[in-house]
Amino acid sequence: MLDKRKFYIDGQWVDPLAPHDLEVINPATEEAIAVISLGTEADIERAVAAAKRAFQSYSLTSVEERLALLEKLLAIYERRYEEMARTITLELGAPATMSREQQADVGVGHLKGFIDALKNLHMREKLPNGDTLLREPIGVCGLITPWNWPINQIALKVVPALATGCTCVLKPSEFTPLNAMLYAEMVHEAGFPAGTFNLVNGEGAACGAALSRHPDIEMMSFTGSTRAGKAVTRDAAENIKRVTLELGGKSPNIVFADADLEDRIPASVAEIFNNSGQSCDAPTRMLVERSVYDKVVALAEEAGKAARVGDPTEEGDHIGPLVSDIQFGRVQALIEAGIAEGARVLVGGAGKPEGFEKGYFVKPTIFADVTNDMKIAREEVFGPVLVLIPFDTEEEAIAVANDTPYGLAAYVQSGDLERAQRVAARLRAGMVHINGGPHRYGSPFGGYKQSGNGREGGRFGLEDFLEVKTVHLPDVA
Structure with missing residues (x-):
């Protein structure tokens, strides 16, 4: 030691x-x-x-x-x-x-x-x-x-x-x-x-x-x-x-029906699972246009089931443990709260992944049919946990996205770049990523509100x- x-x-x-x-x-x-x-x-x-x-x-x-x-x-x-x-x-x-x-x-x-x-x-x-x-x-x-x-x-x-x-x-x-x-x-x-x-x-x-x-x-x-x-x-x-x-952050990820869903949904799931979900700007709330909601749910479930937990000393794109027993307990409590509130578990859930009884590993988890007043939609989980929330109109998407005490990052997925930028201008967040646009070194990082x-x-x-x-x-x- x-x-x-x-x-x-x-x-x-x-x-x-x-x-x-x-x-x-x-x-x-x-x-x-x-x-x-x-x-x-x-x-x-x-x-x-x-x-x-x-x-x-x-x-x-x-x-x-x-x-x-x-x-x-x-x-x-x-x-x-x-x-x-x-x-x-x-x-x-x-x-x-x-x-x-x-x-x-x-x-x-x-x-x-x-x-x-x-x-x-x-x-x-x-x-x-x-x-x-x-x-x-x-x-x-x-x-x-x-x-x-x-x-x-x-x-x-x-x-x-x-x-x-x-x-x-x-x-x-x-x-x-x-x-x-x-x-x-x-x-x-x-x-x-x-x-x-x-x-x-x-x-x-x-x-x-x-x-x-x-x-x-x-x-x-x-x-x-x-x-x-x-x-x-x-x-x-x-x-x-x-x-x-x-x-902190509780960043919205607005998915419009005209987005390249086969590309953007797996990428969004991978982004929330990156670093075991322990990122303040992670796109933890996926807001999905209702006309493609069922398709997005299926794509997210497929991507979630493909995610793998593994030994952090090994090479690969797998998910490692949370940082501590304290963090493990917090994430478990919020997953259990989501289940108690009636959200539908697509992938994961409470407890440790099979074969990982030792270490602070959690199951990568995706909830569907979430409403923005649920605890898992309001509080920063800081673990590999994604929630899916349907919306009907652009105005509703913006309202739900901004209905949070946080304002660090936001994400927009759309095939209409003009609309994506119009929506980005109305989001109360310090950074907006459109169609996977990355944060680049030298650009300002920071947020609005809390x-x-x-x-x-x-x-x-x-x-x-x-x-x-x-x-x-x-x-x-």
Whole structure:
């Protein structure tokens, strides 16, 4: 078992001020693979102090100096790419192929996106009215990242902080801390000055709250549940610090009768099952035009039955386990609620798949004949669970799609591109995918309503970490 009980503070791996061990569990085997230490408010204090000292000089570095450091980080990440993929498989349970092609890849893609954006960002510009606009790093940033796409969120927070001249303290999820510690090794090797990046493992109620409340933290960037995002916002309010949030989702997937159903339905089912359904922007509510509802139900059932659960260490497109026993229990409870509410189970259901008594595996599940007031249509399941809801008109589809407290992503499937774009314009979501259009590196990621605020990725992601200063010069006679 790996001993990972140190924190990365002020350019060094240091012991926690008070021991508080926690075992990291492999979700496929339920066996401990490492031991970390959970930090305290005192550990956060040390890390923030180091970041505050480092900010005095790092904030004055040039864009060219920071670009050179980011290029070094990119080269190191690419060299250790396979190590990152294996680590994520081990602690998250993401299947090996998925870890390599998606989970680890984001560390390269987002970094390249930020490098390109930084090269094209004007830190100083002349306004048409004669004033000068300066973009300056906001200060010391507290970063809290989740377990479901760990490097994705680390890259979307750590990289823009360092790229803009900020310094930071990262608190990754205690369920998947090993990839974050590997990333810290890469940052260290790249030569970022001591104190610019710091890492403290810990629980949200202790370390996360300590970051959010700290008077020397100028910005909090949080990704996780809406409930926890509200807690971060409340804690941060005392100091009026900037808060950016990427929270939950219950994304609608509107399927019109003129869509290429044989292509788009299996693809949509595969997307919800990807990462074991543990994605905040997953298309979990499939809204289907009633004239093709029976056909879509049949296609979805066929695709669902073809989905395979398997060992995450093996190559392939199978589904791995959920991250933890806690998550397993939550997903089971919601599947059972769907059955109790009268939704028709097409595929899966409660319990573990046959042959997977050990590990946090669940049956990939599809419900038909769901109404939008059911619990499984309202709450974020965060597992491989899809619900099918019929609709009659375009107006009804838009109304049902928007009838959710969330607004992260939405999906539209239609053979009429003009209609698809018309509908997309009326959906209250931060991102709309039409006919399988992917999210591309460098584009903004974020949502409306209780899915959060701020945008991550590319230029918009950099601007979240910048203050804007206007310099007023005297009029020239």
